[in-house]
Amino acid sequence: MDEALAYLREHESDSLDAVVTGLLCRNDQDSVARLLIRRLKDENQRAEMLGYIQTYTPATASTAIQRTLATRRAEVLRRPDVEVAVRAVGRIESWPLQAKTY
Numbered sequence: 063m064d065e066a067l068a069y070l071r072e073h074e075s076d077s078l079d080a081v082v083t084g085l086l087c088r089n090d091q092d093s094v095a096r097l098l099i100r101r102l103k104d105e106n107q108r109a110e111m112l113g114y115i116q117t118y119t120p121a122t123a124s125t126a127i128q129r130t131l132a133t134r135r136a137e138v139l140r141r142p143d144v145e146v147a148v149r150a151v152g153r154i155e156s157w158p159l160q161a162k163t164y
Contacts, residue, residue, distance in 0.1 A: 063088060071093060073116045078114060099147040106144045108151055109154075115148065116157040 067088065070081045078101075085094045101111040117139075120132060137142060139154060148154055 078110070082114075082132065083133070086138075089134060091134060091141070092139045094135075095141050095144050097147045098138065098144055102151055110146075112152045115154055118156060119143050119158055119160050121160055 063084075070077075070084045072110050074081050074097075081097065082094055085091075085097070098111060098115065101107040121128070124132070139148075
């Protein structure tokens with residue numbers, strides 16, 4: 063898994079979701095938090111990151127791993143360091159829509 067995560071990190075600009083999902087699978091919440099905070103501080107990546115961290119209605123047919131990853135993601139977003147970084151540049155809202163999944 064280390065090799066796969068290293069590859070994902072090297073190609074972070076290709077798929078933010080792949081990197082975050084890989085880190086959440088490993089339950090590396092510290093690395094996810096650092097990634098989110100770094101991207102929120104970067105004016106060129108901030109808008110994408112703010113869109114990425116919004117809360118959407120979960121899929122009705124989610125699997126056990128999807129629920130676990132969603133719980134871990136929510137835990138990261140509730141961290142004080144992440145909350146401070148978000149509040150500095152925007153906010154997280156809940157939307158009655160399902161997030162895109164593909």
